[in-house]
Amino acid sequence: MSTAVFKPRPxxxxxxxxxKTSYLTAGFNxxxxxxxVDHKRIAIxxxxxxxxxxxxxxxxxxxxxxxxxxxxxxxxxxxxxNKMFTMHGxxxxxxxxxxxIPAVFGNFLVPLMIGAKDLAFPRINLLSWYxxxxxxxxxxxxxxxxxxxxxxxxxxxxxxxxxxSNVILAALGAFFAGFSSILTGLNFIATIHKMRAPGMxxxxxxxFIWAHYATSIIQILGTPVVAITIILVALERLFHIxxxxxxxxxxxxxxxxxxxxxxxxxxxIMILPSMGVISEVITCFSKKKIxxxxxxxxxSLGIAVLGFLVWGHxxxxxxxxxxxxxxxxxxxxxxxxxxxxxxxNWTATLYKGSVxxxxxxxxxxGFIGLFTIGGLTGVFxxxxxxxxxxxxTYFIVAHFHYIMVGGAIMGYMAALHFWWPKITGRLxxxxxxxxxxxxxxxxxxxxxxxxxxxxxLGMPRRYHAYPEEFQIWNILSSAGASILGLGYLxxxxxxxxxxxxxxxxxxxxxNAKGLEWEKADSPPTQFNFDKTPIVDQEVYDY
Amino acid sequence: xxKEFKFFPEQASTLAGEVDLLFYFLIAVSVFFSSLIxxxxxxFAVRYxxxxxxxxxxxxxxxxxxxxxxxIIPLILxxxxxxxxxxxxxxxxxxxxxAMEVYVVGKQWMWHxxxxxxxxEINELHIPVNQPVKLTMATEDVIHSFYVPAFRVKKDVxxxxxxxxxxxxxxxxxxxxxxxxYCGTKHSAMIGKVVVQEPAAYQDWLxxxxxxxxxxxxxEKKFQQFACQTCHxxxxxxxxxxxVGIFGESIKLQNGQSVVVDEEYIRESVLxxxxxxxxxxxxxxxxxxxxxxxxxxxxxTAYIKSLAKGGSN
Ligand SMILES: [Cu+2]
Ligand SMILES: [Cu+2]
Numbered sequence: 001m002s003t004a005v006f007k008p009r010p011x012x013x014x015x016x017x018x019x020k021t022s023y024l025t026a027g028f029n030x031x032x033x034x035x036x037v038d039h040k041r042i043a044i045x046x047x048x049x050x051x052x053x054x055x056x057x058x059x060x061x062x063x064x065x066x067x068x069x070x071x072x073x074x075x076x077x078x079x080x081x082n083k084m085f086t087m088h089g090x091x092x093x094x095x096x097x098x099x100x101i102p103a104v105f106g107n108f109l110v111p112l113m114i115g116a117k118d119l120a121f122p123r124i125n126l127l128s129w130y131x132x133x134x135x136x137x138x139x140x141x142x143x144x145x146x147x148x149x150x151x152x153x154x155x156x157x158x159x160x161x162x163x164x165s166n167v168i169l170a171a172l173g174a175f176f177a178g179f180s181s182i183l184t185g186l187n188f189i190a191t192i193h194k195m196r197a198p199g200m201x202x203x204x205x206x207x208f209i210w211a212h213y214a215t216s217i218i219q220i221l222g223t224p225v226v227a228i229t230i231i232l233v234a235l236e237r238l239f240h241i242x243x244x245x246x247x248x249x250x251x252x253x254x255x256x257x258x259x260x261x262x263x264x265x266x267x268x269i270m271i272l273p274s275m276g277v278i279s280e281v282i283t284c285f286s287k288k289k290i291x292x293x294x295x296x297x298x299x300s301l302g303i304a305v306l307g308f309l310v311w312g313h314x315x316x317x318x319x320x321x322x323x324x325x326x327x328x329x330x331x332x333x334x335x336x337x338x339x340x341x342x343x344x345n346w347t348a349t350l351y352k353g354s355v356x357x358x359x360x361x362x363x364x365x366g367f368i369g370l371f372t373i374g375g376l377t378g379v380f381x382x383x384x385x386x387x388x389x390x391x392x393t394y395f396i397v398a399h400f401h402y403i404m405v406g407g408a409i410m411g412y413m414a415a416l417h418f419w420w421p422k423i424t425g426r427l428x429x430x431x432x433x434x435x436x437x438x439x440x441x442x443x444x445x446x447x448x449x450x451x452x453x454x455x456x457l458g459m460p461r462r463y464h465a466y467p468e469e470f471q472i473w474n475i476l477s478s479a480g481a482s483i484l485g486l487g488y489l490x491x492x493x494x495x496x497x498x499x500x501x502x503x504x505x506x507x508x509x510x511n512a513k514g515l516e517w518e519k520a521d522s523p524p525t526q527f528n529f530d531k532t533p534i535v536d537q538e539v540y541d542y
Numbered sequence: 543x544x545k546e547f548k549f550f551p552e553q554a555s556t557l558a559g560e561v562d563l564l565f566y567f568l569i570a571v572s573v574f575f576s577s578l579i580x581x582x583x584x585x586f587a588v589r590y591x592x593x594x595x596x597x598x599x600x601x602x603x604x605x606x607x608x609x610x611x612x613x614i615i616p617l618i619l620x621x622x623x624x625x626x627x628x629x630x631x632x633x634x635x636x637x638x639x640x641a642m643e644v645y646v647v648g649k650q651w652m653w654h655x656x657x658x659x660x661x662x663e664i665n666e667l668h669i670p671v672n673q674p675v676k677l678t679m680a681t682e683d684v685i686h687s688f689y690v691p692a693f694r695v696k697k698d699v700x701x702x703x704x705x706x707x708x709x710x711x712x713x714x715x716x717x718x719x720x721x722x723x724y725c726g727t728k729h730s731a732m733i734g735k736v737v738v739q740e741p742a743a744y745q746d747w748l749x750x751x752x753x754x755x756x757x758x759x760x761x762e763k764k765f766q767q768f769a770c771q772t773c774h775x776x777x778x779x780x781x782x783x784x785x786v787g788i789f790g791e792s793i794k795l796q797n798g799q800s801v802v803v804d805e806e807y808i809r810e811s812v813l814x815x816x817x818x819x820x821x822x823x824x825x826x827x828x829x830x831x832x833x834x835x836x837x838x839x840x841x842x843t844a845y846i847k848s849l850a851k852g853g854s855n
Binding site: 158246250252287317319337341343353365373382383388453457460461462465 | 635
């Protein structure tokens with residue numbers, strides 16, 4: 001008895017003609033953007049800034065891969081190379097991946113999906129964008145004034161005492177971006193608790209919302225710890241207060257504990273929202289209820305909680321007690337299970353579905369493919385005996401790129417293609433989008449698969465020059481990177497193109513379920529819904 | 543241009559085979575699960591592709607048994623892998639009693655290696671084949687990591703403490719030695735080689751080259767140079783306790799606890815003398831922090847260890 005199906009689409013100029021201004025046409029001057037408190041406009045602000053940082057970080061990656069084509073360090077100085085991989089990491093992690101899906105799609109969709117007008121604290125939402133930009137500018141300044149060379153992990157005492165680069169600026173950049181992330185998390189939690197439309201019970205919430213709820217918990221609990229750690233590094237660097245450097249009476253391993261206490265869960269800040277996206281896309285393009293809704297919802301929460309208890313798996317070789325390593329190892333294996341459950345559930349959702357292969361679905365399937373490999377190699381790394389050999393080699397580099405690029409960014413791309421018509425009111429050229437998804441998928445494997453091999457062969461990460469026997473794998477990897485780079489440029493072009501020339505999208509071009517599709521225009525009006533929607537259907541009621 | 547197209551590194555230690563075996567097992571499990579998933583996705587994708595826009599697929603909300611199965615089977619598998627991996631890790635942590643000792647000091651950006659017989663080398667480590675070797679490692683500056691891929695061993699070298707590792711080479715030859723922890727500008731130049739030799743060749747190497755005094759003799763000189771013996775002379779009424787025979791023994795502290803004297807304890811006694819004070823003595827020993835380098839400290843340690851062997855002062 002779904003009422004929505006028989007209603008005329010809101011975009012077919014119907015009964016109510018007074019409230020037809022979309023959020024995009026609600027104001028045109030720069031003020032109306034920079035001072036907006038509309039969650040959708042803030043999402044657009046994030047989209048633009050993140051796109052900038054993504055390509056900035058990508059540029060460093062290009063330079064890294066160029067240097068590594070030959071074993072000798074011939075393209076740039078060692079010092080420059082070290083800055084390249086540091087800035088690639090800092091920009092990609094703190095200024096792209098951590099905010100990515102929550103800041104853009106979470107901001108845009110959380111209120112729409114639960115039937116709210118906006119987030120609970122619209123002004124704080126704007127503040128969080130400004131904090132992010134302030135952090136971003138500090139990070140950018142660190143680059144302009146000569147760069148940083150500590151690695152994105154800022155290990156002490158190198159970062160606190162020995163490095164001669166803009167450590168403080170870059171670290172403060174991450175610090176402010178972190179605050180932005182805390183505020184976003186806070187806003188989502190309050191919104192999800194308090195602003196759900198009548199009838200939107202917890203178990204009618206789309207899994208995208210569950211994923212963001214879990215992510216927000218991590219953001220709120222974890223980020224303050226890394227913020228404090230950054231301040232401690234700054235104190236030691238500026239005032240020589242002994243915290244991490246043993247010469248001053250500190251303990252360098254303490255830093256690693258604090259850093260990974262946040263930075264392991266941060267991996268889930270990147271991947272959980274992506275998993276939320278995949279659940280939405282898979283259901284829509286197979287016209288199926290998700291298989292095992294509760295298992296997926298609770299596995300997100302399980303990951304959020306367990307994710308806080310595994311940080312020591314980054315420190316098996318640091319000299320920490322073997323018993324400590326043992327505990328961290330067993331917990332790491334446990335946290336792998338909820339991820340495995342999700343993959344099985346998505347696969348099962350396709351069974352007896354009505355599966356179509358529009359671009360978002362191709363990216364989602366790509367996600368499953370890459371994330372599966374990333375997750376399984378994570379199991380290799382959880383294994384104590386094997387980890388010792390591959391720790392700090394290219395095997396690690398390959399593994400986390402499979403998770404972060406293969407997982408998080410594939411999810412981001414799936415989201416971009418899925419909700420683009422909703423966000424902009426335009427369709428992009430489907431053929432190009434499919435082509436790009438294949439280019440990215442292929443380029444990705446060629447870039448990162450060889451790194452597993454060269455890593456197991458023993459090539460350490462962060463090496464400016466390397467022994468000749470590793471060259472062949474590096475050449476393959478660099479070749480892949482050029483394809484991958486191209487793969488990311490194609491969407492940039494057709495998305496921009498579509499803004500002017502793309503066909504206009506209907507309110508629900510994919511025939512998807514969910515309030516954002518069924519009850520809101522494309523692009524949505526300023527206050528999302530003409531009147532507060534009342535939810536009387538189960539979730540994913542295909 | 544490319545001499546070899548290798549997928550797996552050489553196995554040159556007792557540990558290498560064990561690690562690889564587990565690694566192959568993990569590959570097998572991974573290949574099985576990823577093929578299963580990719581195959582299913584492929585089959586479903588083809589079989590259930592959308593044929594008309596208004597298809598109404600049959601809805602399946604979930605199946606508890608199936609979901610429990612695919613939670614529990616991976617759980618069991620991972621626990622097997624956990625135990626297997628932990629066993630290897632444990633073995634790789636406990637050096638055999640007869641291990642030969644070598645001291646390593648990392649320093650931006652080189653490896654400084656000292657043999658008990660006094661030989662010193664830079665960025666090279668000569669060892670005999672089929673003989674367990676234990677490394678005691680320190681760093682003068684930042685964190686480094688001692689990594690020999692062919693042995694499948696790696697250990698961080700952390701400022702402010704000693705770390706140890708051990709291995710037993712099973713093949714003669716030269717193997718890469720890398721610094722695996724990023725340590726600044728020339729991190730990728732902090733490399734060298736481990737030279738594994740037949741025992742006879744190793745003996746030749748030991749006796750050849752520059753004239754070397756054994757480590758404990760150098761250590762004794764340093765001991766005098768830093769005037770340690772003014773307080774630690776092995777006679778009654780010295781200001782400090784006798785160091786003869788203390789290595790490996792358990793001694794009483796002022797606060798009632800007791801500690802076993804090992805490398806780490808000696809290091810701490812010299813750099814932070816007041817953090818653990820021996821029972822019956824006043825905390826008058828000055829700190830030598832900033833005066834004695836890690837290299838000298840290891841030499842002094844070797845000297846104190848030699849006193850334990852029954853030698854006298
Ligand atoms: Cu981790
Ligand atoms: Cu290094």
